Amino acid sequence: MKHTLSILVNNHPGVMSHVSGLFTRRGYNIDSIAVGVTDNADVSSMTIVLNGDDFIVGQVKNQLLKLPDVLKVQDMAYASSVQRELVLISFSITETNRSEALTICNGFDVKILEITEDSLLIEFSGNSRQVTNVISVIKPFGIREISRTGQIAIAYRNQNAV
Amino acid sequence: MSSTTEAITGGRLMVELLEEAGVEIVFGYPGGAILPFYDELYHSKKIKHILVRHEQGAIHMAEGYARSTGKLGVCIATSGPGATNLITGLTDAKLDSIPILAITGQVSTDAIGTDAFQEADIFGITIPITKYNALIKKADDLSRHFEEAIKIAMGGRPGPVLLDFPKDVQLEKTTVRKATSLKIAPHHYERPKVKGDPQEFAEALNQAKRPLLYVGGGAINSFASAEIKALAEKANAPVTTTLMGLGAFPGTHPLSVGMLGMHGTAYANKAVLECDYILNLGARFDDRVAKYQDFAPNAVRAHVDIDAAEFNKRINVDYILHGDLKDAIREILPFVKGGDRTSWIDNIQSLKKNHPLDFDNSGDSIKPQDFLHRVYTKTKGEAIVSTDVGQHQMWAAQYYLFDKPNTWLTSGGLGTMGYGLPAAIGAKFGNPDKMVICVTGDGSFQMCIQELATIAQSNLGVKILLFNNNFLGMVRQWQELFYEERFSESQWTYNPNFVKLAEAYGIPAMRIEHKSEIDKGVDFFLKDNGSALIEVMIPAEEKVFPMIPAGKSQQDLIEFKDLGKLKK
Numbered sequence: 001m002k003h004t005l006s007i008l009v010n011n012h013p014g015v016m017s018h019v020s021g022l023f024t025r026r027g028y029n030i031d032s033i034a035v036g037v038t039d040n041a042d043v044s045s046m047t048i049v050l051n052g053d054d055f056i057v058g059q060v061k062n063q064l065l066k067l068p069d070v071l072k073v074q075d076m077a078y079a080s081s082v083q084r085e086l087v088l089i090s091f092s093i094t095e096t097n098r099s100e101a102l103t104i105c106n107g108f109d110v111k112i113l114e115i116t117e118d119s120l121l122i123e124f125s126g127n128s129r130q131v132t133n134v135i136s137v138i139k140p141f142g143i144r145e146i147s148r149t150g151q152i153a154i155a156y157r158n159q160n161a162v
Numbered sequence: 163m164s165s166t167t168e169a170i171t172g173g174r175l176m177v178e179l180l181e182e183a184g185v186e187i188v189f190g191y192p193g194g195a196i197l198p199f200y201d202e203l204y205h206s207k208k209i210k211h212i213l214v215r216h217e218q219g220a221i222h223m224a225e226g227y228a229r230s231t232g233k234l235g236v237c238i239a240t241s242g243p244g245a246t247n248l249i250t251g252l253t254d255a256k257l258d259s260i261p262i263l264a265i266t267g268q269v270s271t272d273a274i275g276t277d278a279f280q281e282a283d284i285f286g287i288t289i290p291i292t293k294y295n296a297l298i299k300k301a302d303d304l305s306r307h308f309e310e311a312i313k314i315a316m317g318g319r320p321g322p323v324l325l326d327f328p329k330d331v332q333l334e335k336t337t338v339r340k341a342t343s344l345k346i347a348p349h350h351y352e353r354p355k356v357k358g359d360p361q362e363f364a365e366a367l368n369q370a371k372r373p374l375l376y377v378g379g380g381a382i383n384s385f386a387s388a389e390i391k392a393l394a395e396k397a398n399a400p401v402t403t404t405l406m407g408l409g410a411f412p413g414t415h416p417l418s419v420g421m422l423g424m425h426g427t428a429y430a431n432k433a434v435l436e437c438d439y440i441l442n443l444g445a446r447f448d449d450r451v452a453k454y455q456d457f458a459p460n461a462v463r464a465h466v467d468i469d470a471a472e473f474n475k476r477i478n479v480d481y482i483l484h485g486d487l488k489d490a491i492r493e494i495l496p497f498v499k500g501g502d503r504t505s506w507i508d509n510i511q512s513l514k515k516n517h518p519l520d521f522d523n524s525g526d527s528i529k530p531q532d533f534l535h536r537v538y539t540k541t542k543g544e545a546i547v548s549t550d551v552g553q554h555q556m557w558a559a560q561y562y563l564f565d566k567p568n569t570w571l572t573s574g575g576l577g578t579m580g581y582g583l584p585a586a587i588g589a590k591f592g593n594p595d596k597m598v599i600c601v602t603g604d605g606s607f608q609m610c611i612q613e614l615a616t617i618a619q620s621n622l623g624v625k626i627l628l629f630n631n632n633f634l635g636m637v638r639q640w641q642e643l644f645y646e647e648r649f650s651e652s653q654w655t656y657n658p659n660f661v662k663l664a665e666a667y668g669i670p671a672m673r674i675e676h677k678s679e680i681d682k683g684v685d686f687f688l689k690d691n692g693s694a695l696i697e698v699m700i701p702a703e704e705k706v707f708p709m710i711p712a713g714k715s716q717q718d719l720i721e722f723k724d725l726g727k728l729k730k
Contacts, residue, residue, distance in 0.1 A: 014296075
């Protein structure tokens with residue numbers, strides 16, 4: 001089962017290798033990792049998506065909390081948090097399929113960043129399933145380049161609404 | 163924060179911080195990238211520096227010092243190879259939770275990352291084997307990193323920390339200095355409040371008919387011996403200890419069933435099978451003790467530990483108390499009732515009688531078990547004993563009974579051959595008035611044998627009990643039992659003359675081979691508090707029993723008397 005961990009860490013050099021190293025060392029598999037500084041310049045937020053049962057995730061949390069630079073670890077339940085990924089895709093189009101491509105983009109709420117004679121550059125954000133879905137729909141056109149962020153997440157303030 | 167008005171160099175500041183924290187002794191080896199620090203150390207009147215022969219020796223000495231005194235052990239090395247020679251010791255200290263501060267020289271900050279002479283990324287290399295590490299990029303950052311390092315090394319579950327100290331930062335001037343109240347004395351740091359329900363915990367114990375206490379190395383780090391004894395006596399519960407926990411509960415106490423696990427006593431391991439309640443006090447259900455989920459199959463399991471990550475890590479438990487062991491037991495004690503457990507205690511006594519530690523002492527050859535027992539008797543069990551790793555380590559754990567904590571120094575988690583001699587040296591520096599004995603084998607001894615020179619140079623009284631069977635005995639034992647006697651590369655076809663070797667370092671030495679020489683040998687070895695080496699020739703085929711074969715559980719324990727069955 002996939003779990004999303006939101007981790008607050010001290011914004012020091014080396015913290016990233018402490019955290020990511022912990023996963024490789026203890027044999028846990030990470031699907032994605034996304035890092036950014038928070039409103040406090042001394043603190044970074046990491047979102048890690050990993051596959052594992054509750055036992056594994058419990059172990060990961062315990063081991064993370066032993067790192068001196070880790071301030072907080074939160075296991076984000078899917079229903080009680082917003083989870084987003086961003087993808088940039090450059091793909092080929094021809095005169096004959098150009099309008100089909102544009103229709104798809106409109107339908108998916110995709111942002112168009114650049115149009116050339118034979119290519120489109122688009123931006124899309126959504127949850128992992130939606131991003132994967134967009135990629136699979138675009139794929140037949142011929143993807144030239146793709147760049148996908150890891151997942152980021154934040155918990156809803158009102159947890160009772162779930 | 164307070165600042166000194168006068169700017170001093172990073173090297174000077176490091177020396178002053180060590181002095182203020184109460185560090186009296188450091189073990190190290192100088193080299194290019196750490197010279198500015200050594201130049202400042204030269205002026206220190208408070209810190210004694212022990213010049214070793216190899217950095218691995220330095221860190222094991224720091225470990226022996228730390229384990230035998232409860233204080234922080236400090237070691238120093240230069241950059242590159244000096245620093246990488248600390249790796250084994252850092253890993254050892256991490257696994258056995260020994261508080262160590264390692265200070266390493268580093269190439270100047272402008273040369274970092276250029277593959278400079280004697281450059282190694284020791285910060286990166288030591289991430290997984292330290293509790294905390296830092297590369298000090300500016301002298302202004304030093305006191306902050308130093309404080310973090312000491313607090314983390316000594317606080318909570320202790321462990322090794324490393325400060326990587328570039329040469330130019332050692333020379334850089336700074337006025338930034340935190341006013342600290344750091345002390346390397348044991349149990350100085352504030353302990354977290356105990357989390358959990360001590361009453362519920364005690365109730366489970368009260369309901370047990372056949373309780374067993376299982377005590378680990380955490381009991382030593384927590385200085386919880388008195389509390390454990392009080393708990394055992396109040397609950398009338400037998401006590402078994404892990405290899406790391408030896409000495410935390412008196413080995414001679416009527417409630418002691420000795421060590422459990424792979425080479426533990428048969429009665430301790432049988433008690434694990436029969437108990438209906440097992441209370442883990444600062445141990446970690448290590449795989450040499452608890453291989454499978456069916457560990458203590460008939461028991462309710464309870465666990466007290468300072469490290470929350472240890473709960474349910476390998477073996478699931480029913481009750482958890484998170485916190486310092488000493489504090490936790492103090493909270494449990496008032497709720498503990500002294501139940502009538504006569505039949506359980508009688509049962510334990512009959513297990514002890516029917517399944518004693520045993521070996522064949524007929525014939526003319528000297529048996530290590532017998533010799534260790536005599537050393538134990540002669541020293542009245544009051545020596546500090548360090549060991550290397552292998553058969554001799556297990557015999558020492560079985561036949562030397564430890565009544566006090568901090569008197570047993572062994573590499574438990576990592577199983578580091580070469581640990582014993584330097585650990586004994588470190589312990590002797592920390593306990594000059596006590597007898598310190600290193601029990602070693604002809605394999606392990608040669609892994610840090612160069613530290614004989616440190617003994618000689620410091621005029622130190624360290625006793626070395628060397629069991630020589632011209633084999634890697636434990637490897638040989640496994641090959642005999644599980645590899646159809648194919649002794650692949652376990653025999654030393656050449657060994658030096660250990661007596662002459664010791665004498666070359668000015669250490670009186672003697673070799674004995676026959677039973678008739680035992681008394682003479684013991685007298686020679688223990689006649690005063692000075693250094694001595696005794697080489698005891700033992701039969702290569704002598705094995706450590708009992709034994710739980712690798713991958714098996716307590717049920718599969720092989721005793722000495724079962725050997726015939728096993729061989730068929």
